[in-house]
Structures are given as structure tokens and as C-alpha cells.
Amino acid sequence: MSRETGSESETDLIRRCRDGDADAFGSIVASYQSRIFATVFRILGSAEDARDLAQETFLRAWSRLETFREGARFSTWLYTIALNLTRSELRKRKVRKDIRPVSLDAAREADEGTNADPPDPGIAPEEAAGRRELYERARREIEALDPDSREVVVLRDMQELSYDEIATVLGVPVGTVRSRLHRAREDLCRRLSPLVPGSRTARGGEGAA
Amino acid sequence: MSCDAIRERYHDLLDGELAAGEERELRAHLETCASCRESFEALAAVVDVIREIPAPEPPPDLARTVLSRLPQKPRFGRLLWLAPLAAAAGLLLLASLAPRPEPAVRESTETARVRSEAPGARSPGALEERKDHADSAPGEPEIADDGATEAPGLAAPAEPTLGAPAPDPRPKAAAGDASLKAAGPGAPPAGSAAPPGAPRAAPAAESERGAPPAAKGEEWGSPVPTEVIRIRGEDPDTMAGVLLAELEHFRSRAATEEGKGAGPARRGGADRTACDEEVLKDRRGAPRALVLCVTPEEFRFVRTILDARRAREARATGSTAAPAPPPADAPDGKSRARDGGAPDGERPPGRRRIEIRFD
Numbered sequence: 001m002s003r004e005t006g007s008e009s010e011t012d013l014i015r016r017c018r019d020g021d022a023d024a025f026g027s028i029v030a031s032y033q034s035r036i037f038a039t040v041f042r043i044l045g046s047a048e049d050a051r052d053l054a055q056e057t058f059l060r061a062w063s064r065l066e067t068f069r070e071g072a073r074f075s076t077w078l079y080t081i082a083l084n085l086t087r088s089e090l091r092k093r094k095v096r097k098d099i100r101p102v103s104l105d106a107a108r109e110a111d112e113g114t115n116a117d118p119p120d121p122g123i124a125p126e127e128a129a130g131r132r133e134l135y136e137r138a139r140r141e142i143e144a145l146d147p148d149s150r151e152v153v154v155l156r157d158m159q160e161l162s163y164d165e166i167a168t169v170l171g172v173p174v175g176t177v178r179s180r181l182h183r184a185r186e187d188l189c190r191r192l193s194p195l196v197p198g199s200r201t202a203r204g205g206e207g208a209a
Numbered sequence: 210m211s212c213d214a215i216r217e218r219y220h221d222l223l224d225g226e227l228a229a230g231e232e233r234e235l236r237a238h239l240e241t242c243a244s245c246r247e248s249f250e251a252l253a254a255v256v257d258v259i260r261e262i263p264a265p266e267p268p269p270d271l272a273r274t275v276l277s278r279l280p281q282k283p284r285f286g287r288l289l290w291l292a293p294l295a296a297a298a299g300l301l302l303l304a305s306l307a308p309r310p311e312p313a314v315r316e317s318t319e320t321a322r323v324r325s326e327a328p329g330a331r332s333p334g335a336l337e338e339r340k341d342h343a344d345s346a347p348g349e350p351e352i353a354d355d356g357a358t359e360a361p362g363l364a365a366p367a368e369p370t371l372g373a374p375a376p377d378p379r380p381k382a383a384a385g386d387a388s389l390k391a392a393g394p395g396a397p398p399a400g401s402a403a404p405p406g407a408p409r410a411a412p413a414a415e416s417e418r419g420a421p422p423a424a425k426g427e428e429w430g431s432p433v434p435t436e437v438i439r440i441r442g443e444d445p446d447t448m449a450g451v452l453l454a455e456l457e458h459f460r461s462r463a464a465t466e467e468g469k470g471a472g473p474a475r476r477g478g479a480d481r482t483a484c485d486e487e488v489l490k491d492r493r494g495a496p497r498a499l500v501l502c503v504t505p506e507e508f509r510f511v512r513t514i515l516d517a518r519r520a521r522e523a524r525a526t527g528s529t530a531a532p533a534p535p536p537a538d539a540p541d542g543k544s545r546a547r548d549g550g551a552p553d554g555e556r557p558p559g560r561r562r563i564e565i566r567f568d
Contacts, residue, residue, distance in 0.1 A: 037267035
């Protein structure tokens with residue numbers, strides 16, 4: 001795997017890809033597919049769209065390899081392609097900010113009720129199921145963020161890119177990344193902290209926020 | 210240090226972005242200020258949850274699908290390799306050829322297998338092999354003759370062109386020539402599994418056989434009725450990719466069910482399409498339309514995909530159905546024939562040319 005053997009090997013793989021070596025590209029896809037798929041899925045909220053766009057990300061990378069500057073970070077470049085695609089897709093959806101995006105995992109959504117439901121105080125936080133519920137709720141809240149906020153939360157807190165990398169991928173200054181992220185986190189905190197155990201603002205805890 | 214000012218720094222603290230001195234100062238404040246501590250812990254707990262949300266698993270066939278859609282050389286940009294489509298489609302066509310005499314079918318199948326087992330032989334050498342095969346196979350001349358009497362573009366051009374990556378259908382006069390043909394100006398080079406020699410086999414075959422390539426839309430010397438489906442509001446790249454990938458899977462599954470084996474057949478490049486399959490692009494290289502040659506089952510399958518996307522788009526945008534004009538889906542589809550409308554008999558039985566246009 002290129003990732004484990006270090007960037008040198010990835011450079012070689014990329015060179016081979018430029019020469020049309022599809023096997024080398026296969027290694028690259030294998031190495032990045034989880035990250036790219038996760039990113040796209042987390043931004044779009046749809047497994048089907050994520051599959052399409054993840055494929056598309058790699059196909060574009062292949063066809064635009066000449067434009068990739070050797071020496072630049074390949075992962076950043078891949079993420080940039082992926083984010084361009086998610087942005088196109090989101091523009092197409094034209095989802096208004098106050099409308100929760102429709103996820104194709106509709107069955108799961110239906111089971112958990114609408115986002116308008118108040119947090120269920122009957123779920124004991126210690127239970128693993130409770131934790132899963134919490135993740136689901138958090139995932140939906142992230143999906144409900146406006147696209148700019150969603151991007152930075154996904155890239156920073158979920159995909160763990162550096163601020164510099166995120167700035168490059170999104171084409172904005174680092175300061176903008178920071179302020180968007182901080183606002184997004186505050187927003188999520190307001191919505192989620194009543195549900196989160198270990199926080200004194202959780203219900204049944206010692207004091208309200 | 211005011212509590213409001215502190216709040217700004219929580220995030221930096223969470224990210225580990227504070228200098229040692231700053232961090233100490235901040236933590237000291239949190240020790241003593243209950244309300245700040247509470248706020249910080251609430252934020253920290255939420256960010257922890259976000260960071261812990263489990264990552265989704267990519268679909269297991271993601272890499273395989275990407276690789277199967279790679280063009281041979283990066284500089285061909287977004288050309289999608291249609292040979293695996295063509296190969297699977299070709300075997301499907303072969304299997305569905307009821308009127309074919311049995312020996313001829315077997316010969317052709319063996320030809321396909323021979324080709325598929327010798328991927329490295331995609332060269333003039335392989336051409337020789339096939340030519341010999343064709344000459345010696347008693348069925349082949351029969352097919353060529355039959356080509357004159359049967360519906361054009363049926364097996365006559367298809368049989369002799371086994372093993373070719375996406376050949377043009379031959380005009381009747383050239384039916385006797387077993388020939389490899391590039392599929393036209395947009396000829397897709399062979400894909401990931403093919404050896405580098407493969408794309409050159411097509412032009413080599415062309416010159417060897419000396420038959421002129423059929424002009425687009427003029428297969429079999431007469432215009433082919435085409436059904437046009439318009440798609441609006443979708444990204445052409447994504448749609449083209451999705452449709453081709455889905456269709457390829459569909460055809461592989463069908464070919465597998467026919468017992469021919471999808472894997473080697475795809476790589477073998479046996480092409481049985483009776484018309485060009487290609488991606489039509491505009492000057493900038495963006496896909497404008499997809500030309501496919503589909504059986505009724507494949508057509509229904511494509512329609513299902515398009516309808517599902519349209520429905521999803523409608524839900525996502527909160528609008529009623531997108532204003533795409535409903536295409537005809539009768540198997541004998543006569544709506545919007547692009548050229549005049551030749552009699553049904555001139556189309557390959559079971560296969561119909563459709564054009565999916567992206568607006």
C-alpha cells in the first residue's frame with residue numbers, strides 16, 4: 001500500500017499512472033477509497049451519490065493526471081477534486097438552508113423519527129445503543145448544516161485534514177476555515193450538547209447551559 | 210481574562226493549536242471558572258462525538274468499477290472504454306441469436322474464447338489467427354452469405370468481427386470481411402486489462418482489410434432509427450459514468466448467467482454490438498450524449514435508473530417531476546426516430562440504438 005510505504009512509493013505509483021499503468025492506479029484507489037468515500041458520503045448524506053461521486057473523483061484524477069504537479073500532495077489534490085464534485089452536486093440539489101437534506105437511507109431515517117423530535121430522555125447514555133443513537137443524531141445535524149459549514153466539519157473533525165490542507169482544498173484562507181469551523185462547532189454544540197453525556201448541560205446533569 | 214474572550218480559544222485548545230503558555234493560562238482559568246468550564250466541557254464533548262462518528266464503508270466494488278472504467282491512456286481524458294461493454298454485449302447478442310445455425314454459433318464462441326484467452330494476441334497476429342479460423346470454419350462463409358439476406362447488422366458483420374474492440378458494423382458489401390474496426394473518431398482505446406498493443410490492433414486491422422469505416426449513423430448503408438432520451442438537470446459526466454457502469458454490470462451479469470463467463474470475455478474484447486456505442490462529446494470534451502445499442506431488457510434497466518434519479522432529484526429539490534419529456538418505452542420504440550424511420554427489419558433483432566442526451 002502506497003500509504004504505508006511512504007510518499008516516495010506514492011510518487012513512483014503516480015509516475016507509473018502517468019504512463020498509463022492502471023495497476024498502479026489501482027493501488028492508489030485502494031489506498032484512498034475509504035477516505036474519499038467517507039468524505040463524500042459525509043457531505044452528501046447519500047450512499048448512492050457518494051458511490052457515484054467517489055468513482056467520479058478517481059476517474060477525473062486519472063484523466064487529469066498531467067495537471068497534477070509532481071511534488072504536491074496527492075491527497076490534497078484528490079480531496080480538491082472530490083470537493084468540487086460535492087459542491088456541484090449540492091448546487092444541483094438547491095436545498096434550502098432550513099430544510100433537512102433528504103437522505104437515501106430513508107428506512108433508517110424513518111425509524112429514528114424526524115429531526116424535530118426532542119431528545120429522548122429515556123435513553124440511558126451509558127448504553128451502547130444510546131451512543132449509536134447519538135452518532136446518528138450528530139450525523140443528521142451535520143447534514144443539516146449549510147454546505148460551507150458542513151465541509152469544514154467533515155474535513156477537520158472527521159477526516160482530520162490540517163487547516164492548511166483544508167484551506168487549499170476549499171480554496172479559502174486558513175482564517176476562513178477556522179472561523180467557519182468554530183461557528184459550525186458552536187452551532188452543533190447548541191443542538192447536541194443536551195444529548196451528550198459527560199457534559200453538564202446534558203439532561204439529568206447538574207445544571208443547564 | 211474575560212470569559213467571552215476565553216470562549217474563542219476553546220476551539221484552539223481542542224485542536225491543540227495553543228502555545229504552551231497560552232494553554233496553561235487557559236486551563237488555569239477553566240479550573241477556577243465554573244461557567245467557562247461547563248461551556249468548554251459541553252463543546253469538548255460534542256466535538257468528541259463528531260470525531261467518533263463511525264466512518265461509512267465504501268462499496269466493495271468501488272475500486273473494481275473505477276478500474277473497469279479507466280481509459281488506457283490518461284491523455285484520452287474522459288473517453289470511457291467501451292470494449293468490456295461491447296464484449297459482454299457481444300456475447301449476450303451471440304447467445305440470443307436464435308436463427309443462427311448451431312455450428313456457426315459454436316465456431317464464433319470458440320473464436321471469442323480463443324481471443325479472450327490470448328489477450329496478448331490483440332495484434333495483426335491475432336488477426337491472422339482469426340482470419341484462418343474464419344476461413345477454415347465452415348460456418349463463417351455461410352454467415353457472410355447470410356448477411357446479404359438477413360437483417361443488416363445482425364450477425365453478418367458481428368460474427369466475423371469477434372474479438373475486435375468496438376468495431377463498426379459493416380456495410381453489407383463488406384460483410385464478408387472479417388474485420389476489426391475502430392468505432393469511429395471517438396474510438397475508445399482498450400481499457401485497463403488490455404495490453405498496450407490492443408488499441409493499435411484496430412487500425413491495423415482496418416488497413417489490413419481495406420474496408421472503409423462506416424460513417425456514424427450510416428450503419429448498414431441506411432440510417433438507423435434511433436430513440437432519443439433527454440436528461441435534464443444532471444451532471445453529464447456523472448450520468449454518463451453511472452449509466453455506463455450500471456449497464457456494464459447488467460451486461461456482465463447477463464453474460465455470466467449465459468454461462469459464458471464475464472471476466473475473460475470482457476478482457477477478450479469480443480465485440481458483438483451491432484451498432485456503435487460511444488460517448489459523444491462537445492468541443493470541451495464534456496459528454497453531450499451516450500449512444501447505446503440495447504436489448505429491451507437493457508433498455509428497461511436504463512429507464513429504471515433514469516426514473517430513479519429523476520424521482521430522487523424531484524424529492525431533493527422538493528419539486529414535482531423534473532420537466533424531462535417522457536420517452537417512449539415500447540420495445541418497438543418509434544418515437545423520435547432520428548433519421549426518417551427505416552423499417553424495423555433493418556435493425557438488429559433484439560437490439561435497438563438509443564441516444565441519451567444530456568441537456
